[in-house]
Amino acid sequence: MQKRGQLLSQPFMAILALATIAFILFFGFYLMNTVFNTSRTVDTKVFQRTLENSVNEIYQRPSGSSKEINIRVPNGITTICFVDLTSPADLSSAPQQLQPGLTLLQKSQSSKNVFFVSQKTTEPLTLAHLRPQHLFCANTGTGTLNVFVENIGETVDVRA
Numbered sequence: 001m002q003k004r005g006q007l008l009s010q011p012f013m014a015i016l017a018l019a020t021i022a023f024i025l026f027f028g029f030y031l032m033n034t035v036f037n038t039s040r041t042v043d044t045k046v047f048q049r050t051l052e053n054s055v056n057e058i059y060q061r062p063s064g065s066s067k068e069i070n071i072r073v074p075n076g077i078t079t080i081c082f083v084d085l086t087s088p089a090d091l092s093s094a095p096q097q098l099q100p101g102l103t104l105l106q107k108s109q110s111s112k113n114v115f116f117v118s119q120k121t122t123e124p125l126t127l128a129h130l131r132p133q134h135l136f137c138a139n140t141g142t143g144t145l146n147v148f149v150e151n152i153g154e155t156v157d158v159r160a
Contacts, residue, residue: 040075043075047073048125051071051114051125051145054067054071055129055130055149055156056128056129058150059151059155059156063153064150065151066148066149068147069146070145071145072143076120076122077122078139078140079095079116079139080114080117080137080138081095081114081135081137082113082114082130082132082138082158083102083132083134083135083136085109085113086109086110086111089134090135091103091106091135094135095137097117098115098117102115112124113127113130113132114127114130129155130156131155131157132157132158133152133157136159136160138160148160
């Protein structure tokens with residue numbers, strides 16, 4: 001003989017189990033997304049710090065010193081461009097995605113000198129001692145930035 005309340009408790013347990021599973025899936029997906037975004041931010045900051053340290057290291061050496069740098073680039077960044085927007089520069093060889101932004105920044109005499117072509121928006125950088133003599137864009141499809149940095153007196157230049 002069945003008790004009366006037993007039949008009503010089974011649908012409640014099923015609904016509670018479904019709600020718990022939905023909560024766990026939603027919360028888990030949210031946390032995984034947060035972890036991936038934080039990982040990308042950390043990768044970008046590590047890349048920026050390594051590039052800045054390499055430029056500063058060459059700047060402190062005597063004029064004429066140069067060094068090849070190989071830095072791992074965060075996922076999603078396909079091209080990195082170096083240009084001194086405080087002086088007249090020919091921007092026609094810049095990637096199509098960067099040309100409108102570079103032109104606007106050049107008109108405003110922006111101090112930004114490192115620009116990224118990436119799947120997600122990555123803010124341009126200002127490296128204190130870096131003054132590229134010409135627009136230089138490096139393809140980073142292999143996941144690394146391979147360039148030479150050279151002390152040219154009071155500034156540092158970058159080239160292939």
